[in-house]
Amino acid sequence: MKIPAKLIEDTARELMARAAIEIPADYREGVRLARDRETGKLSRFVLTEMLRNWDVAVAERRPMCADTGLPRYYVRLGNEAQVAGGLVALERALRRATADATAVIPLRPNRVHPLTREDPNTNVGLHAPEITYAAEPDANWIDVTTVHKGGLFGSDYRMLFPGDGIPGIKRFFLDTLIESGKRGLACQPAIVGVGIGGAKDTCVRLGKEAACLRLVGSRNPDPHAAALEDELTTLGNYIGIGAMGFAGTSMVVATHVELAYTHTGGMPVAIHQFCLSSRRATARIHPDGRVEPRDDPAWFTDYYRRTGIE
Amino acid sequence: MSEITRLDDVRMDEVHLTTPVQPADIARLRLGDVVYVSGVIYTGREGVYDHVVRRDRPLPAGLSELTNVNFHCSPAATVRADGSYRVEAVTATASFRFGQSMATWFERSGARVIIGKAGLTERAYREWFVPCGAVYLTTVGYGMGAAYGQGIARVRDVHWLAELGIAQAIWVLEVDRIGPFLVEGDAEGRSLFALANREIDARIAEIYQGLPKLALSRFGEVLSRTDEVV
Numbered sequence: 001m002k003i004p005a006k007l008i009e010d011t012a013r014e015l016m017a018r019a020a021i022e023i024p025a026d027y028r029e030g031v032r033l034a035r036d037r038e039t040g041k042l043s044r045f046v047l048t049e050m051l052r053n054w055d056v057a058v059a060e061r062r063p064m065c066a067d068t069g070l071p072r073y074y075v076r077l078g079n080e081a082q083v084a085g086g087l088v089a090l091e092r093a094l095r096r097a098t099a100d101a102t103a104v105i106p107l108r109p110n111r112v113h114p115l116t117r118e119d120p121n122t123n124v125g126l127h128a129p130e131i132t133y134a135a136e137p138d139a140n141w142i143d144v145t146t147v148h149k150g151g152l153f154g155s156d157y158r159m160l161f162p163g164d165g166i167p168g169i170k171r172f173f174l175d176t177l178i179e180s181g182k183r184g185l186a187c188q189p190a191i192v193g194v195g196i197g198g199a200k201d202t203c204v205r206l207g208k209e210a211a212c213l214r215l216v217g218s219r220n221p222d223p224h225a226a227a228l229e230d231e232l233t234t235l236g237n238y239i240g241i242g243a244m245g246f247a248g249t250s251m252v253v254a255t256h257v258e259l260a261y262t263h264t265g266g267m268p269v270a271i272h273q274f275c276l277s278s279r280r281a282t283a284r285i286h287p288d289g290r291v292e293p294r295d296d297p298a299w300f301t302d303y304y305r306r307t308g309i310e
Numbered sequence: 311m312s313e314i315t316r317l318d319d320v321r322m323d324e325v326h327l328t329t330p331v332q333p334a335d336i337a338r339l340r341l342g343d344v345v346y347v348s349g350v351i352y353t354g355r356e357g358v359y360d361h362v363v364r365r366d367r368p369l370p371a372g373l374s375e376l377t378n379v380n381f382h383c384s385p386a387a388t389v390r391a392d393g394s395y396r397v398e399a400v401t402a403t404a405s406f407r408f409g410q411s412m413a414t415w416f417e418r419s420g421a422r423v424i425i426g427k428a429g430l431t432e433r434a435y436r437e438w439f440v441p442c443g444a445v446y447l448t449t450v451g452y453g454m455g456a457a458y459g460q461g462i463a464r465v466r467d468v469h470w471l472a473e474l475g476i477a478q479a480i481w482v483l484e485v486d487r488i489g490p491f492l493v494e495g496d497a498e499g500r501s502l503f504a505l506a507n508r509e510i511d512a513r514i515a516e517i518y519q520g521l522p523k524l525a526l527s528r529f530g531e532v533l534s535r536t537d538e539v540v
Contacts, residue, residue: 020386021456041318042342042492042506049450049457049490057399057456065453066386066401106388106398109476117357119475152404161525171521182510183428183503185404187452240513244451245428246502247317247509277453 001287002082003142005089011283011291012097015146016071017105018293019281020063023054025295026216027191027278030253034189038250043242047189047250050243050276065277068107069148071098071123072130074213074299078139081287094131094144099124107148132205134304145282145297147212154186154273157204162267166228169196169269170235176271177236181251184244187275189253191216192236194228195270198260207270210256212280213299218256221305225257232257243276258300261307314341317505326487329377331423336445339493341502345447346489350377350466350482351425353384355403357478358470362418363411370469370480374420377482382408382426384477386455387465395465397481399455402427405446409434416442427452429494429503436499446495448502461488 028051035047057064073094083090099122102109109121111128123129136143156176160168173194180186193211195203219226232255242248262268284292314320320342327335329349339345352373354362361367386399405426408415412434415421425447430439439446449458462483469480494502527539 041322042320042502045322045344046450049454053451053454053457056460060456060460062456062459063386063399064456066383066399066455066459067403067453068386103388106386106396108384108386112475112477119477121476158524158528159526164524167521168524171518171524174517174521178510178514182507184452185428235517239517240510244448245510246506275453276451277455 002084003285003287005083005085005093007285007289007291008083008090008142008144009093009097011285012073012094012144012146013101015144015281015283016097016101016107019146019148019279020068020105020107021057021061022281023057023064024278024280027253028054030216031189031276034250034253038242038248040242040246040248042246043244043248043250046243046246063105063107064279066108067150068110069150069279070110070128071101071107071146071148072132074132074134074145074147074209074297076134076136076143076299078141079135079137080140081142083142091131094129095124098122098129134299136301137303140287142285143282143294143297144285145213145280145299148279149212150187150275150277151272154180154188154190154275155271157200157268157270159200160267160269161265164267168267169194169228170232172269173232173235173271174239177251178239178241180273181239181241182245186273187277188241188273189243189250190273190275191278192232192252192255193272193274194232194255194257196257196259197262197268199262200268202260203268204270206258206260207272209299210258211272211274212278213297214256215296216254220257220259222259225259229255229257313500314505317509320502327423329379331378333443336422336443337497339445339496341493341496341500341505343493344489345491345493346487347379347491348486348488349379349484351379351381351485351488352377352483353381353400353479353481355382355384355478356407357474358480359408359411359415361470363414369419373469373480373482378420378422380419380421380424382424385481387476387481389471389476395468397459397462397465397483399459400462401453401455401458402449404428406430409438412438413442416444423447425449425491429501432499432501432504435495435501439495440497440499443497445493445497447491448494450490450492458488461485
């Protein structure tokens with residue numbers, strides 16, 4: 001049975017509201033723990049106020065943050081799933097849902113022409129919203145995830161070299177966190193995504209997905225990556241920067257490392273920080289018309305991280 | 311007033327301001343005080359600054375008399391079919407980018423309290439804020455859109471909406487105990503973030519111990535543009 005495009009549109013509209021208003025439970029718990037551990041007086045005050053802000057957002061159905069970021073979608077297509085009207089109908093549905101949600105929730109219409117700065121007030125335009133696809137074998141459903149991420153500060157890319165090794169990654173990690181952590185430009189404590197390897201666009205994409213699409217508490221199944229996640233989290237919280245750049249221990253709620261096979265001569269690294277308004281929402285749409293809200297985007301499946309030829 | 315030298319020594323006294331904010335109230339604000347504002351405030355960021363500072367366009371009539379509190383932000387707002395407005399959340403935008411404009415802005419707008427994100431440098435406060443008797447309040451978080459939205463009683467007016475769009479227009483907001491904000495730049499040009507940065511910087515050398523210089527440098531890490539990055 002084909003999935004109607006209208007069902008995708010209605011689901012996406014609801015996801016936009018859920019993302020904008022309800023902080024994901026895994027991140028909220030991470031921030032609560034960071035607040036409880038925090039000894040810096042001002043950092044602790046900030047985190048307590050943030051926890052209160054999330055309660056207000058849910059109670060009054062207001063966006064938790066007025067900078068509703070650049071709304072975008074991640075779509076996982078089951079190999080056996082079919083959309084009535086095909087992928088063109090799906091993309092039209094997501095664009096319509098974005099424009100509607102912008103007016104109804106409301107979201108701030110952030111998307112402007114990059115040179116003229118003209119704002120259509122819809123968050124829709126040239127290459128906006130972005131839609132990223134991935135496939136999943138043996139499935140007849142479609143997972144739609146929306147992510148609302150700001151991102152003027154706290155992300156960086158750098159070409160490192162094999163000789164730079166783990167110390168080099170740590171150095172770049174510190175550079176990025178300290179540079180954007182002062183004055184709290186990155187709106188930390190953040191979920192830090194680190195993409196390592198691939199071509200430069202691959203590592204930038206993976207780092208962003210690692211920050212935005214993995215649950216706090218999850219670990220990369222590769223033991224080398226998992227060990228690095230722990231070390232980087234410890235290092236980030238040792239800097240001495242807390243929420244809003246005040247002295248403290250709460251810079252990083254979690255570090256997620258994702259890897260891609262890369263050029264033998266290089267080690268590109270990208271770092272992304274998903275902020276105090278880490279907004280994401282996922283639903284699975286089944287061919288029988290059921291829509292199942294899901295807490296975990298489950299983006300990094302075994303198939304997505306496959307290494308073999310078949 | 312004794313100077314605060316350690317971040318954890320800030321008293322974080324709760325202060326309630328009404329607009330227009332009087333010079334005596336501005337002078338009393340101490341770094342780290344927790345501030346709530348009632349009265350009228352208005353948004354203004356790149357678009358508004360461009361018109362007022364660069365193109366010398368006057369602010370809408372009566373605005374400067376109504377309030378002297380300028381919020382570096384744009385709201386999550388919508389214009390209803392009947393022409394009325396909804397503002398559900400407000401969050402500040404980073405203020406450093408307005409630094410060069412501030413002296414002219416204070417002179418032309420009459421603003422004396424800036425609310426924004428992440429403040430400016432102590433030098434900016436001393437050169438541009440102090441001579442005008444202006445102070446800087448930072449928003450908290452920075453994503454407290456919903457809680458700040460609660461403090462907005464009514465949209466009183468929107469100016470320059472057609473030219474600048476929803477995100478950049480001047481939103482004139484009637485507010486009731488909107489907050490909390492923190493005093494980041496006081497009347498004498500001291501900065502709360504500068505205090506924090508001095509404590510953070512004291513540890514930086516130790517944090518980088520054992521992490522050698524990278525194989526390939528970038529401009530910014532070399533002393534001069536004629537140096538090489540390899």
